[in-house]
Amino acid sequence: MTAKTIHLRLGLLACAISLFLIFFAIPYWVSSPSNVGKVVLSPLFWPYTISALTGLVGILLFIEWWRTPPTDERINEPSDDTRTAMLRLLGMAVIMVLTMMLLPVLGMVWTCMLSFISTAFLVRTRHPVTAVICAVVIPLLLYVFFAHVAGVAIPQGDFVRLP
Amino acid sequence: MSMIDSLLAGLSLVSNVYAFLALFGGIIIGVIGGAIPGMSATMAVALTLPFTFALQPITGILLLLGVYKGGIFGGSIPAILIKTPGTPASSATILDGYPLAEKGEAGRALGMALWASCTADLISNLALILFAGWLASFALSFGPPEFFALILFSLTIIAGVSGDSLLRGALSALMGLLLATIGLDLVYGTNRFTFGSPNMMGGLNFIAVLIGLFAIPEIIAMVWNPTAHIGKTRKLGKNWVTFEDYKNSFKSIVRGSFIGVFLGSIPGIGAAPSAFLSYSEARRKSPNKKNFGKGEIEGVAAAEAGNNGVAGATLIPLLALGVPGDVITAIILGAFMIHGLQPGPMMFVLNVDIIYGLFIGLIVSSIFLFLVGSVAIRGFKYVADVPKRILIPGVLVLCIFGVFAVNNNIFDVGVMFAMGWLGYFMMRNSIPAAPFLIAFILGPLLEDNFRQSMLMSGTDFTILFRGPITWFFWAATIITIIAIVRSTIAGRVKTTPQ
Numbered sequence: 001m002t003a004k005t006i007h008l009r010l011g012l013l014a015c016a017i018s019l020f021l022i023f024f025a026i027p028y029w030v031s032s033p034s035n036v037g038k039v040v041l042s043p044l045f046w047p048y049t050i051s052a053l054t055g056l057v058g059i060l061l062f063i064e065w066w067r068t069p070p071t072d073e074r075i076n077e078p079s080d081d082t083r084t085a086m087l088r089l090l091g092m093a094v095i096m097v098l099t100m101m102l103l104p105v106l107g108m109v110w111t112c113m114l115s116f117i118s119t120a121f122l123v124r125t126r127h128p129v130t131a132v133i134c135a136v137v138i139p140l141l142l143y144v145f146f147a148h149v150a151g152v153a154i155p156q157g158d159f160v161r162l163p
Numbered sequence: 164m165s166m167i168d169s170l171l172a173g174l175s176l177v178s179n180v181y182a183f184l185a186l187f188g189g190i191i192i193g194v195i196g197g198a199i200p201g202m203s204a205t206m207a208v209a210l211t212l213p214f215t216f217a218l219q220p221i222t223g224i225l226l227l228l229g230v231y232k233g234g235i236f237g238g239s240i241p242a243i244l245i246k247t248p249g250t251p252a253s254s255a256t257i258l259d260g261y262p263l264a265e266k267g268e269a270g271r272a273l274g275m276a277l278w279a280s281c282t283a284d285l286i287s288n289l290a291l292i293l294f295a296g297w298l299a300s301f302a303l304s305f306g307p308p309e310f311f312a313l314i315l316f317s318l319t320i321i322a323g324v325s326g327d328s329l330l331r332g333a334l335s336a337l338m339g340l341l342l343a344t345i346g347l348d349l350v351y352g353t354n355r356f357t358f359g360s361p362n363m364m365g366g367l368n369f370i371a372v373l374i375g376l377f378a379i380p381e382i383i384a385m386v387w388n389p390t391a392h393i394g395k396t397r398k399l400g401k402n403w404v405t406f407e408d409y410k411n412s413f414k415s416i417v418r419g420s421f422i423g424v425f426l427g428s429i430p431g432i433g434a435a436p437s438a439f440l441s442y443s444e445a446r447r448k449s450p451n452k453k454n455f456g457k458g459e460i461e462g463v464a465a466a467e468a469g470n471n472g473v474a475g476a477t478l479i480p481l482l483a484l485g486v487p488g489d490v491i492t493a494i495i496l497g498a499f500m501i502h503g504l505q506p507g508p509m510m511f512v513l514n515v516d517i518i519y520g521l522f523i524g525l526i527v528s529s530i531f532l533f534l535v536g537s538v539a540i541r542g543f544k545y546v547a548d549v550p551k552r553i554l555i556p557g558v559l560v561l562c563i564f565g566v567f568a569v570n571n572n573i574f575d576v577g578v579m580f581a582m583g584w585l586g587y588f589m590m591r592n593s594i595p596a597a598p599f600l601i602a603f604i605l606g607p608l609l610e611d612n613f614r615q616s617m618l619m620s621g622t623d624f625t626i627l628f629r630g631p632i633t634w635f636f637w638a639a640t641i642i643t644i645i646a647i648v649r650s651t652i653a654g655r656v657k658t659t660p661q
Contacts, residue, residue: 025356029357030354033351061334089383091386096580116560120552123552125552127550130553138557139560139564143564146564154564
C-alpha cells in the first residue's frame with residue numbers, strides 16, 4: 001500500500017466517521033438534560049466539536065491524497081502469502097473471542113494456557129516443547145503473583161480450582 | 164517544610180531494600196525490554212505497570228522509572244549490534260554504532276553508549292531536581308483557564324509524535340479524544356456512548372487502552388508475518404571503550420545532555436529529535452567530523468547523551484504540571500493515578516515525601532544503570548536468543564493477567580483486545596498510536612478545565628485569555644502551530660520532485 005492510497009482511505013474513513021457521529025451516534029447515544037442553557041456547557045458540545053474536527057481532517061487527508069504525486073514506494077511489508085496471513089489473522093481473532101468466552105468458564109489460568117499454546121502454534125513456533133512448558137509455567141507463575149502477592153481475585157472457573 | 168526536611172522525608176520513604184530492589188529490577192527489565200527489537204521501552208513500561216498495583220506507590224513508581232531508564236539505554240544495544248533500534252530514541256546511535264560494530268568494535272561502541280548514557284542521565288536527573296520544584300510553585304497559581312491553555316499547548320505534543328504525517332497524527336489524536344468522551348458526563352452525569360452498560364459508565368480503562376494499543380498490535384503483527392524478525396547478531400569484538408575515549412567525547416556528552424534536558428522539558432519533543440540534534444551538533448563541532456557516519460566513537464557518545472538527557476527532564480512537566488512529556492511518561496502518569504496520586508503542583512505540597520523519594524531514587528538509578536548496563540552488554544547474546552515466537556504468546560498472557568488485575572473486570576480484557584485490533588489497523592495504515600494515547604489522557608482534562616472556565620465566567624470566552632499565564636501558553640501554542648505548519652511546508656517542498 002502506498003502513502004497516497006492510505007491518505008485516500010483514511011480521508012474517506014474520517015469523513016464517514018464524522019458524518020456517522022454527527023447524524024446518528026451523538027443524537028442517539030449521547031444524552032443531554034433539557035435545561036442546559038448554553039451550548040458550550042452541554043454534554044453534546046465536545047463530541048460534536050471532535051466530530052467536526054474529524055471531518056475537517058478527513059477533508060485535509062483527501063486533499064493530501066489529491067496533491068501527492070503517485071509513487072511505487074510501499075509502506076507496509078507484504079507477507080509471503082497474503083491468503084495464509086489473513087487466515088492466521090482470522091485465527092488470532094478466534095483465539096481472542098474464545099479467550100473472552102472461556103475466561104469465566106474455565107478460569108484465567110487454564111484459558112491462558114490454551115491461548116498461549118494456540119498462539120504459539122499459530123505463529124509456527126520452532127520450539128513446540130518449550131512452548132508447551134512455557135504455556136503451563138507462565139500462567140501459573142502469574143497466577144501465584146497476582147493471586148497471592150497482589151491479592152487480585154483471579155477468576156477460577158467452574159471446573160478445576162487452584163489453591 | 165524546608166528542603167532539608169523534604170529531603171529527609173523522601174529519604175525515610177525510600178530507605179528500604181524494596182525500593183532499591185524495585186529500581187534495580189526495573190532497570191534490568193528495561194534494559195532487556197529495550198534490547199529486544201520490537202519490544203520497545205514503551206511496551207516494557209506498559210507491561211510492568213500491572214505489577215506495581217501490589218506495591219507501595221513509591222516502590223511501584225521507582226520500578227517503572229527503572230524500566231524507563233533501562234529501556235532507553237537498552238535500545239542502543241540492538242541499534243549497535245543489528246542496526247535495529249530497540250526504541251526510536253536509539254535511531255541516531257545506529258549512524259556510528261553500527262559502522263563500529265562492522266569494524267569489530269561493537270564492545271567499544273556499547274561501552275561508550277553506556278558511559279554517555281549514565282553521564283547524561285545524571286545531568287538530566289539533577290536538572291529535574293533543580294527545576295521541577297520551581298515550576299510547580301509557579302503552577303500553584305493556575306486556575307481552570309490557565310490549565311486549559313496549558314493542556315491545549317501540551318496537545319501540540321502530537322506534532323512531535325506524529326511521525327511523517329501530521330494529518331495522520333491529528334486523526335489519531337481525534338480518535339483518542341473521542342474515545343475519552345465515553346462514560347458519564349463530567350458536569351451533568353448523563354450518558355455518553357455508554358450503550359446502557361455499567362462497564363462503560365466509568366469510561367474505558369486507561370491500562371486496557373494503553374496495552375491494547377501498544378502490545379497487542381505487536382502480537383497481531385507477528386501473526387501476520389511470523390518470520391519478519393529473523394536477523395543476524397554480531398560479536399562484541401575485543402576492543403573496549405577507554406577512559407581516553409570518554410575524555411575525548413566528554414564535551415559532546417555534556418552538550419548532548421543539555422540538549423536532552425532542554426528538549427525533554429518541553430512536552431512532546433521526545434528523545435529521538437534530541438539524539439539527532441546532539442549528534443549533528445557534535446559532528447559540526449568535532450575535529451573528526453569527516454569520520455562521522457563511518458564509525459566515530461564520539462558520534463555514539465553524542466547520540467546516546469542526547470537521548471538519555473531527555474529521560475529525567477521529561478519528568479519535569481509531569482511532576483510539576485501533571486502533563487506527560489512523552490508516551491512513557493504518559494504511562495507513568497497513569498501509574499501515579501492508579502496509586503491515588505495526582506502529579507502537578509499540589510503534589511509538591513501534599514506528597515512532598517514521594518517527590519523527594521523519587522529524586523533520590525533517580526540519582527541512584529544512574530549508578531544502577533551503569534552496573535546493569537555493564538553486564539547487559541556482555542549478556543545481550545542470551546537476550547537476543549529468546550525465541551520471539553515464544554515471547555509473543557507470553558506477552559499475550561501477561562497482557563490478559565495485567566489488564567484484568569486493574570479492576571478485576573473481564574470486560575477490560577475485551578476492551579484491550581478491541582483496542583489491539585484498532586492499534587493493528589493503525590499500524591498497517593501508518594497512523595501513529597502515541598497521539599491517540601496522549602489525547603486519550605489529556606482529553607478529559609481539557610474538557611473539564613474548559614467547562615469549569617465556562618461555568619466560572621458564565622460562558623464568557625475572554626476568561627481563557629485572562630492573564631499573563633494564559634497569554635504565554637496561547638502564544639506558545641500559536642508559535643508551535645506556525646512552526647509545525649512551516650516545517651510541514653518545508654518538508655513538502657523538499658520531497659516534491661522537480
